[in-house]
Amino acid sequence: MKFHWFAQQYYTKLPADFGDTVHSSWVTPPISVADPQQVGEDYHLYLRLMQQADTLGWDSLLLNEHHQTTLAMTPSPNLIAAALAATTENAAIALCGNSLALYNPPVRVAEEIAMLDCLSGGRIIAGIVFGTPMDTAFSYGVPPIELRERFHEARDLIVRAWEAKEPFAFNGKYTQLRYVNTWPRPIQDELPVWIPGSGSPETWDVVNALDYCYGYLSFSGKQSAAPIVGGFWDYTESQNANMNPNRMAFTQIICCADSEKEAEAQYADAVKYFYRQNPTGLEFATPPGYNTLPSIRANLERARTQSAEERMKAARGELSFWEYDELGYIIAGTPERVEQRVRELATDLRIGQLITCMHVGDLPEEVARRNNELFGRDVIPKLRDVWGEEEDRWTPKVSQERVAAKFGQGAGLPAA
Amino acid sequence: MTTLEIPHVGTFDVDVWEQGSGEPLLYLHGYERHPGGAGFLTRLAADRRVLAPEQPGYGRSTGVEAFVDIHDVALFHRELVESWGIDRIDVVGHSLGGMFAAELAVLAPQLVRRLVLVDAFGLWLDDEPALDPFGPADEVAAAKWHGEPPAQEPTNFVPDPGDPHGAVLFSARNLGSATKFMWPIADRGLRRRLPLVDAPTLVVHGASDGLLPVSYAAEFTRLIPDARLAVLPEAGHYPQVEQEDAFVSVVSEFLAAGSGS
Numbered sequence: 030m031k032f033h034w035f036a037q038q039y040y041t042k043l044p045a046d047f048g049d050t051v052h053s054s055w056v057t058p059p060i061s062v063a064d065p066q067q068v069g070e071d072y073h074l075y076l077r078l079m080q081q082a083d084t085l086g087w088d089s090l091l092l093n094e095h096h097q098t099t100l101a102m103t104p105s106p107n108l109i110a111a112a113l114a115a116t117t118e119n120a121a122i123a124l125c126g127n128s129l130a131l132y133n134p135p136v137r138v139a140e141e142i143a144m145l146d147c148l149s150g151g152r153i154i155a156g157i158v159f160g161t162p163m164d165t166a167f168s169y170g171v172p173p174i175e176l177r178e179r180f181h182e183a184r185d186l187i188v189r190a191w192e193a194k195e196p197f198a199f200n201g202k203y204t205q206l207r208y209v210n211t212w213p214r215p216i217q218d219e220l221p222v223w224i225p226g227s228g229s230p231e232t233w234d235v236v237n238a239l240d241y242c243y244g245y246l247s248f249s250g251k252q253s254a255a256p257i258v259g260g261f262w263d264y265t266e267s268q269n270a271n272m273n274p275n276r277m278a279f280t281q282i283i284c285c286a287d288s289e290k291e292a293e294a295q296y297a298d299a300v301k302y303f304y305r306q307n308p309t310g311l312e313f314a315t316p317p318g319y320n321t322l323p324s325i326r327a328n329l330e331r332a333r334t335q336s337a338e339e340r341m342k343a344a345r346g347e348l349s350f351w352e353y354d355e356l357g358y359i360i361a362g363t364p365e366r367v368e369q370r371v372r373e374l375a376t377d378l379r380i381g382q383l384i385t386c387m388h389v390g391d392l393p394e395e396v397a398r399r400n401n402e403l404f405g406r407d408v409i410p411k412l413r414d415v416w417g418e419e420e421d422r423w424t425p426k427v428s429q430e431r432v433a434a435k436f437g438q439g440a441g442l443p444a445a
Numbered sequence: 446m447t448t449l450e451i452p453h454v455g456t457f458d459v460d461v462w463e464q465g466s467g468e469p470l471l472y473l474h475g476y477e478r479h480p481g482g483a484g485f486l487t488r489l490a491a492d493r494r495v496l497a498p499e500q501p502g503y504g505r506s507t508g509v510e511a512f513v514d515i516h517d518v519a520l521f522h523r524e525l526v527e528s529w530g531i532d533r534i535d536v537v538g539h540s541l542g543g544m545f546a547a548e549l550a551v552l553a554p555q556l557v558r559r560l561v562l563v564d565a566f567g568l569w570l571d572d573e574p575a576l577d578p579f580g581p582a583d584e585v586a587a588a589k590w591h592g593e594p595p596a597q598e599p600t601n602f603v604p605d606p607g608d609p610h611g612a613v614l615f616s617a618r619n620l621g622s623a624t625k626f627m628w629p630i631a632d633r634g635l636r637r638r639l640p641l642v643d644a645p646t647l648v649v650h651g652a653s654d655g656l657l658p659v660s661y662a663a664e665f666t667r668l669i670p671d672a673r674l675a676v677l678p679e680a681g682h683y684p685q686v687e688q689e690d691a692f693v694s695v696v697s698e699f700l701a702a703g704s705g706s
Binding site for chain 1: 502509513579580581582610613614616617618619620621622623624628629630
């Protein structure tokens with residue numbers, strides 16, 4: 030299996046009572062809480078940790094796009110990716126992803142991804158996302174009812190822009206261009222495409238039809254995600270689509286330490302900060318028109334594996350450290366325990382691409398560096414056998430080869 | 446259910462509430478839902494033929510995906526009225542339906558005899574930003590009504606005992622369709638076209654509409670050449686519900702004054 034280094038690029042110095050007093054950490058969080066100097070320091074912290082991960086055997090460094098939020102100060106993942114492309118060697122850079130419906134003309138996204146692929150020597154994973162309701166409907170004002178159509182039109186345009194041999198005209202409903210001739214073009218003949226989603230069957234149809242990698246990027250762990258990930262695989266099997274586990278990316282918070290006691294001592298506060306400091310205004314999370322009726326119905330009828338009380342306590346930071354672990358929100362402990370829990374997770378949910386969240390909330394840098402060392406040296410090599418025989422067309426060839434060359438045959442490439 | 450086909454635009458199944466006989470009146474409902482056979486509609490139908498189609502994308506009515514922009518909506522209403530064999534009609538539009546009614550009056554001046562705009566969306570005033578009609582549910586509910594909300598807001602929703610999620614999906618579909626023309630701001634350029642409205646117009650507005658301040662009604666009145674304003678006291682976004690008597694009376698009087706013209 031593959032490992033993708035990730036952190037929500039959280040603002041690390043929020044007031045202690047932020048989560049209790051602010052209406053929403055999305056769309057309308059008060060800018061007065063964020064010192065731009067500190068934001069800069071936070072960016073450098075995340076860059077240093079990703080540069081370290083590149084030397085420890087991660088398969089990619091993964092970035093996401095969010096707007097107007099304290100949770101992830103990455104309105105443009107491509108800007109951080111540019112810094113990484115120029116300062117890392119081995120790992121791929123996973124854009125996970127660009128919110129296509131927000132850019133007009135969307136060829137801007139095609140250009141930036143192509144630039145990054147050139148700059149990184151062909152190491153880009155081109156994740157594309159609808160974007161959360163908070164990002165798309167509120168921060169960028171896209172009418173929710175148009176979002177999916179805009180996304181698919183942009184996707185069609187961008188993929189053609191990467192592949193076309195000649196300039197072409199594009200007469201779409203939302204974008205009209207007389208001359209599409211994107212410069213530069215990507216190094217990779219076929220960029221790996223991931224589409225993370227939140228369990229909509231329409232998205233499953235698209236990723237299956239195009240044989241893309243699907244992603245379920247929640248921070249609620251195995252127990253709450255199982256119905257959606259399992260739902261994807263049941264649906265995929267029923268469609269006779271590709272069951273390769275490398276078509277599933279999943280996010281997991283990892284808290285490695287030399288002992289369980291140290292894990293709790295080092296991570297408990299930061300885990301609570303991560304969950305507690307992120308209240309989302311209900312109206313921002315559920316605008317009408319964002320989900321299709323079949324999706325709403327599927328969500329209403331999907332079995333709940335967690336009580337409403339547990340979910341609420343988790344969001345308020347009211348679970349104990351080991352309750353978060355037990356419910357799967359985090360996987361914590363010694364490398365041996367973490368390895369065993371990740372193996373279970375990846376095997377049970379059929380996950381080939383694990384997005385390891387190695388820094389949470391306001392975790393001190395030295396703890397995150399130690400997390401990287403322990404997981405990179407003592408956990409990743411031991412888990413390479415999981416789905417190791419499966420073909421992986423969803424990570425770049427160049428990074429597979431470089432990671433394998435540097436970290437051993439079992440690392441990047443499937444067993445011969 | 447009526448099926449309307451507009452070549453090169455789309456096919457629409459339209460649920461039309463119809464009652465009464467006499468001079469025809471087209472009622473276009475607001476952004477939340479069709480009111481069904483609400484009291485004010487039944488009373489307007491006492492001495493005229495009221496036709497109240499459900500908007501595409503609401504309830505059981507289809508075709509919203511065929512709309513590219515607001516001009517398609519005006520075209521749709523023109524074709525719908527003409528499909529009934531009617532060549533002149535009074536039009537009453539409420540809320541989002543007010544925006545649609547005004548656009549119809551611009552596109553098809555020959556069709557619209559008299560126009561009534563009730564707490565209509567369609568304009569934006571920088572000096573008085575209107576509340577987000579898709580904002581927090583409790584804020585929107587409080588803004589909509591002058592007094593206590595009615596026990597049951599008028600609706601054409603028919604519960605299906607076999608579907609526990611019917612009401613949630615009904616509302617999600619209606620409001621999702623409303624976002625096409627109201628998100629992020631309910632302004633699709635109507636300001637530039639209002640001076641082209643020929644029809645004599647009555648602008649009706651609830652004095653305590655918290656979604657649209659009275660200044661929005663005043664702006665409609667200023668921009669439409671032959672318009673007058675009737676502000677109904679003790680009413681919010683639904684004056685036809687909160688002040689049914691006053692509403693029916695002011696609208697009937699306005700429509701009757703133009704009879705024979």
